[in-house]
Amino acid sequence: MAELEFPILLAGNILSRLPAPVLTRAAAVLMRRLERRHPRLFRALSAQSQMMIGIEPSDLPHRFLLRFGGGAINLTAAAHFTQAPTTTIKGRLAALLALLEGRLDSDAAFFSREITVIGNTAAIVMLRNTLERDAVDLLAAITAMFGPAAPVAQRMALTLERHIASAHRRAEQRHDAFHAARREPAPLATRCERLEREMQTLSGRLARIEAQARRRGQSGKVT
Amino acid sequence: MKRYLELVCPAGTPMALRVAVDAGADSVYCGFRDCTNARNYPGLNFDPDELRAGVAYAHARGCRVFVAVNTFPRAGDLGPWQRAIDAAADAAADAVILADLGTLDYAGRHYPRLRRHLSVQAAAASPLAIRFYAETFGVSRVVLPRVLAVAEVAALIGKTGVEAEVFAFGSLGTMVEGRCYLSSYMTGRSPSCxxxxxxxxxxxxxxxxxxxxxxxxxxxxxxxxxxxxxxxxxxxxxxxxxxxxxxYLFEEPTALNVMPLLAELKAAGVTALKIEGRQRSRAYVGAVVAAFRRSLDALAAGEPLPMETALRGVAEGGRETFGAYQKGWR
Amino acid sequence: MSALTLGPLLFHWPAAQRRDFYARIADEAPVDCVYLGEVVCSKRLAWYEKDLPEIAARLRRAGKQVVFSTPALITETREVKAVAALAALCAAESLIEINDLAAVPLLGGQKFVSGPLINVFNEATRDVLVRLGAVRVNAPIELSKSALATLAAGNPTGETEIFAFGRQPLAISQRCYHARAHDLHKDECLFVCEHDADGLMAAELDGRPLLAINGTQTLSHGYFVLLDEIDELRAAGVSHFRLSPQALDMVAVATLYRAALDHAVGTEEVLARLQEGIAPISVINGYLHGRPGMAWQPRRP
Structure with missing residues (x-):
């Protein structure tokens, strides 16, 4: 687990060190790339009524604000939200990216608490369902930004793959934990056996005490 | 290849339809982008052009497409439902899945050759009810409510001679479907209409x-x-x-999974297995359809069923149940 | 001419209480029609089935139409047999109310009342039911005032009935939630539902009352009250107004509704007096106005 988390931390660290305005500029470039690759998706999103979603990657110091609908889409980064969005989605960066690409089942991630949604869910459901209609390939967009040989792109690719694998695994582990927590209390037979053992121990101790008392009584008689 | 149990899979989007077909669905079901189907969520479902393209994609790969028009029109507003049936017929869909008596009547009169399946929203859970729908509207398949034990499913199939489609995986409602007003009681919007x-x-x-x-x-x-x-x-x-x-007064958060009961359901005479979840992601559709495809193929070949633990990861509440298929649920 | 009906008693009352209730209804309640029988759980019927002929006879002697209601779900053999027997018995003198379409084939072509648990959301479905033999059609509780008006307006039978008073039935299940709430199984339920004459309250986690559990049925916690909408719906063709029995003075409720239908007492006063009897439980009417069912839309000043 630890070595799988390592590249994630690395990527997190890279992003963490970038100031918000730089991230916002990078996001703008990324969005333009994505728009060129997925024109239908962007048309569908900008055709909605105006919506705003706060994105809080739990392993980054940054917050993102996604605005779509009303004819435009933009993504900005900030240290804090200046106004509270009606919906906020929280989770590890990897899970959020996997959701964006449609590679992680959002409901399962929600059931397992891998992601958390706060606020009204209308915007997030609309976004999720619209994203579901298109195969967003983040890596291709990033590669196009940095050039295919760029080590940043390669590292991100690796990170993303591992992130998604571990998000899947975490979801399953969480499910296993829920299963274990919900297991029925020990069945009656087991409890009876335990009580029987306790009774045997107790009657053994009682027998010993009685024997001691008898001995004491006998010695009493003697004396 | 002879398939013993037909695998009917959900498609909330054209992309999910392709994922389901590619993962081995025998049939896919979907709906239009409006109140005429029971998964009317924002951003989901098909417009008539998308349906036509979806049907072409599926048919080219030997997969059938069913269109759910399974809600109940409100008085004075029959148009959308009639247009949905027209559009399904026009797109060469293989069947429409219906629940409302008036809608069944319309489909039967206007498109007698278009197969009519009875939606779970009609909640026909007895031989009498199923025969009523079969005799009155020529329904050729019934999607059974998730309230019957396997033995009851078998008895019911024996008594009706109508194809039975049963739920195999996914969310599990405990109320009789199509007759539950709890959500509209709290929100004003009706699952039925x-x-x-x-x-x-x-x-x-x-x-x-x-x-x-x-x-x-x-x-x-x-x-x-x-x-x-x-x-x-x-x-x-x-x-x-x-x-x-x-x-949890009605039901714990849990998902139905009948994987371990496949052989029993097959023996009971079930025609088709239905995967719930048009509102779910294509990642879910891909994982669940592939897992069931592997198991059904193994079953057909008489091989031991593969252990499918991956499905737990997509189950609601991370917990699975046999639901009513197992005695004691009631 | 508007008819006042008393719907089937949905709760499980002890047989003696049930006999007394109907005796008083026969003698004192200004209702035109009384629905009798078990809609919710066929296991309950054994407790009072033997009393039904006498109750029916007394109601008829009092000049009331008697309609026998049938279960919301007909799945088990005993339910099929009970409905078939009832159909044979009623062929001559009484109507049957169906609440599951599985009952239709058991009626052998007899005329019937389509009950409120049949999904008649629109005119096309209503017409199918009329072709099958429905002489009176109940609308589902979920419909708004305008949909109700449309449904009633073209009804060829001229008899459209709507729910006018009582806890609204919201859902039915194969599972018994009364048993479940007592950690019992449906097959060994000890008839715990008998302890809650008006249903068992289910509240939100912070304590606000929300629902009422009645065996396999779930009802609203608030009491639905239709009053101000009566004239408009009557003008549209609604002919029957249904009161659903609760553990209240139902004779008083029926008397108030009769007065409201006859314009003998203003609806504001009727509402105030109903609320006195219901308090502290709230009144609801949201569905009529296209709002959440649990909401109350006060009369526009």
Whole structure:
């Protein structure tokens, strides 16, 4: 687990060190790339009524604000939200990216608490369902930004793959934990056996005490 | 290749349809982007052109497409339902899945050659009810409500001679479907007529201390600790105070999975297995359809069924049940 | 001419209480039609089935139409047999109300009342039911005032009935939630539902009352009250107004509704007096106005 988390931390660290305005500029470039690759998706999103979603990657110091609908889409980064969005989605960066690409089942991630949604869910459901209609390939967009040989792109690719694998695994582990927590209390037979053992121990101790008392009584008689 | 049990898979989007077909679905079901089907969620479903393209994609790969027109028109507004049936017929869909008597009547009169399946929204759970729909409307298949034990399914198939499609995996409602007003009681929007249970715009989550609270309209559905799984904020999965105690009054958050019962269901004479979840992601569709395809192929070949643990990862509440298929559920 | 009906008693009352209730209804309640029988759980019927002929006879002697209601779900053999027997018995003198379409084939072509648990959301479905033999059609509780008006307006039978008073039935299940709330199984339920004459309250986690559990049925916690909408719906063709029995003075409720239908007492006063009897439980009417069913839309000043 630890070595799988390592590249994630690395990527997190890279992003963490970038100031918000730089991230916002990078996001703008990324969005333009994505728009060129997925024109239908962007048309569908900008055709909605105006919506705003706060994105809080739990392993980054940054917050993102996604605005779509009303004819435009933009993504900005900030240290804090200046106004509270009606919906906020929280989770590890990897899970959020996997959701964006449609590679992680959002409901399962929600059931397992891998992601958390706060606020009204209308915007997030609309976004999720619209994203579901298109195969967003983040890596291709990033590669196009940095050039295919760029080590940043390669590292991100690796990170993303591992992130998604571990998000899947975490979801399953969480499910296993829920299963274990919900297991029925020990069945009656087991409890009876335990009580029987306790009774045997107790009657053994009682027998010993009685024997001691008898001995004491006998010695009493003697004396 | 002879397939013993037909695998019927959900497609909320054209992309999910392709994923389902590619993962080995025998049939795919979908709906239009409006109140005429029971998964009327924002951004989901097909327009008539998307349906035509979807049908072409599926047919080219030997897969059938069923169109759910399975809600109930409100008085004075029959148009959308009639147009949905027209559009399904026009797109060369293989069947329409219907629940409303008037809609069944319309489809039978206008498109007698278009197969009519009875939706689970009609909740026909007895030989009498099924025969009623078969004789009155020429229904050729019935999707059975999730309330029957395997032995009851077998008895029912024996008595009706109508193809039976049963739920195999996914969300599990405990109320008789098509006759549950709990969500409209709290939100004003009706699962029966508007096609939406717990509509997204009425669902909200709040962090309250260390707990996550879910609301439907202004009704508190549940509060969960960090260590608990979350559930759909539908009324039948809510936690309520009854006799002074908080409890999952209707059903715990859980998903149906009949994988271990496949052989029994096959022996019971079931025609088709249905995967629930048009509102779910294509990642879910891909995982569940592939897992069932592997198992059904193994079953058909008389091989031992593969262990499919991956499905637990997509199950609601991370927990699976046989539901009513197993005795004691009631 | 508007008829006042008393719907089937949905709760499980002890047989003696049930006999007394109907005796008083026969003698004192100004209702035109009384629905009798078990809609919710066929296991309950054994407790009072033997009393039904006498109750029916007394109601008829009092000049009331008697309609026999049938279960919301007909799945088990005993339910099929019970409905078939009832159909044979009623062929001559009484109507049957169906609440599951599985009952239709058991009626052998007899005329019937389509009950409120049949999904008649629109005119096309209504017409199918009329072709099958429905002489009176109940609308589902979920419909708004305008949909109700449309449904009633073209009804060829001229008899459209709507829910006017009582806890609204919201859902039915194969599962018994009364048993579940007592950690019992449906097959060994000990008839715990008998302890809650008006249903068992289910509240939100912070304590606000929300629902009422009645065996396999779930009802609203608030009492639905239709009053101000009466004239408009009557003008549209609604002919029958249904009161659903609760553990209240139902004779008083029926008397108040009769007065409201006859314009003998203003609806504001009727509402105030109903609320006195219901308090502290709230009144609801949201569905009529296209709002959440649990909401109350006060009269526009």
């Amino acid at each position: 508007d096609g939406v249970c717990a509509p997204a715009e009425q669902v909200s989550y709040r962090e309250e201390g260390n707990q996550l609270a879910s609301y439907l309209g202004d009704v508190l559905m549940n509060r969960v600790d960090a260590s608990e799984g979350a559930a759909y904020p539908t009324p039948c999965k809510g936690r309520f105070l009854v006799r002074g105690e908080p409890r």
